[in-house]
Amino acid sequence: MPDVxxxxxxxxxxxxxxxxxxxFAAARWRKGDLDQLHEWGLGGRxxxxxxxxxxxxxxxxxxxxxxxxxxxxxGAGAVAFFAVPYTIIIYPLLFLVFRRLWxxxxxxxxxxxxxxxxxxxxxxxxxxxxxxxxxxxxxPYIALQLVGIQVVIGxxxxxxxxxxxxxxxxxxxxxxxxxTYSSGLRAPASIAIVKDLLIYATALVAxxxxxxxxxxxxxxxxAVMPHWxxxxxxxxxxxxxxSRGF
Amino acid sequence: xxxxxxxxxxxSWWYLLFVIQFAVALxxxxxxxxxxxxIGIPFFYWFxxxxxxxxxxxxxxxYFATSD
Numbered sequence: 001m002p003d004v005x006x007x008x009x010x011x012x013x014x015x016x017x018x019x020x021x022x023x024f025a026a027a028r029w030r031k032g033d034l035d036q037l038h039e040w041g042l043g044g045r046x047x048x049x050x051x052x053x054x055x056x057x058x059x060x061x062x063x064x065x066x067x068x069x070x071x072x073x074x075g076a077g078a079v080a081f082f083a084v085p086y087t088i089i090i091y092p093l094l095f096l097v098f099r100r101l102w103x104x105x106x107x108x109x110x111x112x113x114x115x116x117x118x119x120x121x122x123x124x125x126x127x128x129x130x131x132x133x134x135x136x137x138x139x140p141y142i143a144l145q146l147v148g149i150q151v152v153i154g155x156x157x158x159x160x161x162x163x164x165x166x167x168x169x170x171x172x173x174x175x176x177x178x179x180t181y182s183s184g185l186r187a188p189a190s191i192a193i194v195k196d197l198l199i200y201a202t203a204l205v206a207x208x209x210x211x212x213x214x215x216x217x218x219x220x221x222x223a224v225m226p227h228w229x230x231x232x233x234x235x236x237x238x239x240x241x242x243s244r245g246f
Numbered sequence: 247x248x249x250x251x252x253x254x255x256x257x258s259w260w261y262l263l264f265v266i267q268f269a270v271a272l273x274x275x276x277x278x279x280x281x282x283x284x285i286g287i288p289f290f291y292w293f294x295x296x297x298x299x300x301x302x303x304x305x306x307x308x309y310f311a312t313s314d
Binding site (some may be wrong): 078084087088091092096206 | 261264267268270271272281290291294295297298301302305308309
């Protein structure tokens with residue numbers, strides 16, 4: 001593997017090891033009987049506002065937010081900004097729906113969407129249909145995340161053929177599934193704190209370093225080639241993230 | 247939280263703040279322009295980013311105004 005970026009791979013392996021350890025250790029965090037579904041699936045309903053905030057942030061903002069949307073802005077320009085009005089619209093809608101949903105579920109002790117539908121409409125087949133729809137609808141999303149992990153592993157320079165190509169992805173997914181199975185919601189909640197901190201670091205670095213680097217690239221390019229037209233595209237790319245003018 | 251039962255499904259005029267932000271976000275001709283730029287950023291971009299913050303403030307206002 002001649003293309004391996006060893007520094008990036010080292011950081012990746014260390015972070016992955018820490019996160020995997022944290023995922024398994026999370027089982028003992030705010031300890032409860034994990035054989036009970038609400039302990040496993042809802043962290044015993046004891047997370048509170050701050051940890052729930054981290055958990056939701058860690059779940060909502062994914063590689064899609066940080067790689068796919070900026071990549072679209074780079075490749076296609078302003079059209080990628082659909083994500084911004086979407087954010088403006090979706091949060092109030094979720095606020096209106098989920099606050100009521102939370103109250104009802106908290107009062108009646110519902111854990112899943114199926115529990116809610118069964119309790120609200122009293123029809124177990126409808127509850128089953130909603131549950132199955134939920135599981136099926138999650139599949140493409142998991143597939144998307146797997147593709148994302150694959151891209152990350154590929155970017156580290158690890159490549160292979162046949163079964164070997166899927167081996168790192170398989171290993172990553174097995175570890176992820178294992179600690180989710182053993183720790184329940186406590187695993188993603190604790191990992192979300194690490195993830196959010198990494199995201200803040202990334203955003204901060206992006207705001208500071210990228211404009212400096214792009215300014216340097218632009219100066220170099222304009223010195224060599226005054227009418228270099230790609231500079232305009234660099235501008236498009238960095239407008240959403242830069243904090244100062246060139 | 248206890249008062250929520252009494253107000254179940256209740257309407258609050260504060261929800262109209264959401265209509266304002268929906269109208270702004272869903273009407274691109276309103277902000278599809280370059281000028282006035284802000285530190286070099288076209289209006290199209292900074293206006294939308296500004297409304298992310300404004301909508302968060304609106305949501306907070308509605309939250310505190312409707313939960314008692």
